[in-house]
Amino acid sequence: MEFKVIFIMCFILFRKLVPVEMGEIQKMAANSPPFNGNSIPDGAVNKKLAANTPLFNGNATDGAVEENYNLDVENEYRSKTEELIAARSKYGSVNEMPYIELKNGQKMPVLAVGTALLEPKLIKHIIRAAIDLGYRAIDVAFIYGTERPVGEAIREKILDGTVRREDLFIMSKLWSTFHYPELVEKACRASLETMGLDYFDLYMIHNPMSFKEGGDPIPTIANVLQYSDYEYLDAWFAMEKLVHKGLVKGIGLSNFNSSQVSRVNEKGSIKPLVNQVECHPYLNQERLITFCKTYDVAISCFGTLGSPGTPVDYKSPGVKPVIGDPIITTMAAGMHITPAQMLIRYQLERGHNVVVKASSAAHLWENIQSLNCRLTQNEVEALHLLNKNKRNFSFIGMGDTHKNYPFKDSF
Ligand SMILES: NC(=O)c1ccc[n+]([C@@H]2O[C@H](COP(=O)([O-])OP(=O)(O)OC[C@H]3O[C@@H](n4cnc5c(N)ncnc54)[C@H](OP(=O)(O)O)[C@@H]3O)[C@@H](O)[C@H]2O)c1
Numbered sequence: 001m002e003f004k005v006i007f008i009m010c011f012i013l014f015r016k017l018v019p020v021e022m023g024e025i026q027k028m029a030a031n032s033p034p035f036n037g038n039s040i041p042d043g044a045v046n047k048k049l050a051a052n053t054p055l056f057n058g059n060a061t062d063g064a065v066e067e068n069y070n071l072d073v074e075n076e077y078r079s080k081t082e083e084l085i086a087a088r089s090k091y092g093s094v095n096e097m098p099y100i101e102l103k104n105g106q107k108m109p110v111l112a113v114g115t116a117l118l119e120p121k122l123i124k125h126i127i128r129a130a131i132d133l134g135y136r137a138i139d140v141a142f143i144y145g146t147e148r149p150v151g152e153a154i155r156e157k158i159l160d161g162t163v164r165r166e167d168l169f170i171m172s173k174l175w176s177t178f179h180y181p182e183l184v185e186k187a188c189r190a191s192l193e194t195m196g197l198d199y200f201d202l203y204m205i206h207n208p209m210s211f212k213e214g215g216d217p218i219p220t221i222a223n224v225l226q227y228s229d230y231e232y233l234d235a236w237f238a239m240e241k242l243v244h245k246g247l248v249k250g251i252g253l254s255n256f257n258s259s260q261v262s263r264v265n266e267k268g269s270i271k272p273l274v275n276q277v278e279c280h281p282y283l284n285q286e287r288l289i290t291f292c293k294t295y296d297v298a299i300s301c302f303g304t305l306g307s308p309g310t311p312v313d314y315k316s317p318g319v320k321p322v323i324g325d326p327i328i329t330t331m332a333a334g335m336h337i338t339p340a341q342m343l344i345r346y347q348l349e350r351g352h353n354v355v356v357k358a359s360s361a362a363h364l365w366e367n368i369q370s371l372n373c374r375l376t377q378n379e380v381e382a383l384h385l386l387n388k389n390k391r392n393f394s395f396i397g398m399g400d401t402h403k404n405y406p407f408k409d410s411f
Pocket residue numbers: 113114115116117139140206254255276277301302303304305306307308309310323338340341355356357358359360362363364366367393
């Protein structure tokens with residue numbers, strides 16, 4: 001089977017099952033001939049994933065088994081929800097989140113909570129708990145289909161006085177069907193409206209491949225992905241205008257290779273602040289990172305733990321989640337920290353922002369505690385040695401024939 005990037009794959013499959021909700025993006029269509037499609041239904045991506053996770057795909061063969069199974073699922077939701085609601089009283093809160101200073105002076109918290117493929121019933125609880133525990137950055141994207149509940153949770157935490165908007169760093173991403181310049185602002189405004197926000201702290205081009213404009217986020221004809229006549233530089237110039245209009249504080253890239261980073265730097269009048277890329281010891285990205293440093297482009301890492309919750313069918317074959325690597329588990333045990341803390345700390349020692357997804361209060365707390373441990377340079381070097389240049393998210397079948405597919409180049 002073809003291996004597709006997880007969120008897209010989920011979307012394609014689930015789109016067939018879920019009625020599409022009318023949304024802002026559809027309203028955009030009315031004013032914009034090349035764009036006439038559907039919004040992503042809230043939670044659609046997540047629900048499809050849910051169908052593939054052990055929690056949801058019990059092998060019920062008769063009514064009784066199914067009933068017990070549903071009960072187990074409900075009980076698991078209930079206990080997770082209760083733990084998330086009680087997160088701060090159970091664990092406490094990190095008062096000071098360190099940050100990376102971006103070259104425009106913005107302060108980007110080093111740790112961000114991820115929002116792709118979260119279970120819809122838990123999203124708001126997770127985001128509220130994350131803020132209660134001290135997370136101050138949140139990573140969203142149009143294609144995740146989670147903007148609405150994430151935005152609601154953020155607004156609730158602002159309303160109850162836990163944080164002010166300016167304490168938070170909300171980063172989102174422009175999807176590939178919106179690279180046509182006139183669509184960039186519309187897409188950004190639609191995402192802001194869905195989330196109930198006035199601005200994003202960072203808005204990134206989600207990836208460098210440009211898909212055919214229209215209502216379908218994955219536009220295919222006879223299963224062949226359709227590409228746009230525009231490209232990421234067209235989108236970049238339009239992104240610059242978002243900064244001037246105050247819709248976003250900063251702009252950046254995601255999944256861009258070194259020559260693409262360099263091209264945007266050279267052609268853009270506003271230089272990219274960040275490149276968000278998959279990064280963990282099996283794909284340590286040393287060359288890309290060194291290259292980005294020459295342009296003062298900060299790195300935001302995703303897949304830091306090796307994406308253990310992502311179904312194997314959606315990942316590159318043969319790459320096991322790095323969190324289970326015996327060297328990681330042994331080293332971490334020797335240091336009296338957990339493997340997740342070691343993997344997050346590895347990136348923090350390298351000066352990166354880290355996006356980690358977690359759906360329990362225990363994981364959220366464990367991960368934020370990586371702020372309190374240290375790795376020596378020797379330990380960082382030891383982790384570098386695990387590099388295999390193996391990525392989980394290869395975009396095969398999802399833009400790998402596009403002229404701007406980023407992973408043809410070695411870095
Ligand atoms: N820019 C892009 O193209 C791009 C692509 C992919 C992802 N992202 C962003 O990065 C985020 C994270 O990506 P990801 O989910 O692929 O990778 P990840 O953060 O490496 O893995 C998340 C998985 O790790 C588990 N986990 C979290 N904390 C743990 C702990 N302390 N111990 C053991 N397991 C733990 C989570 O389980 P539980 O849920 O059970 O806690 C979840 O299944 C996404 O949500 C998204 O925001 C961006």
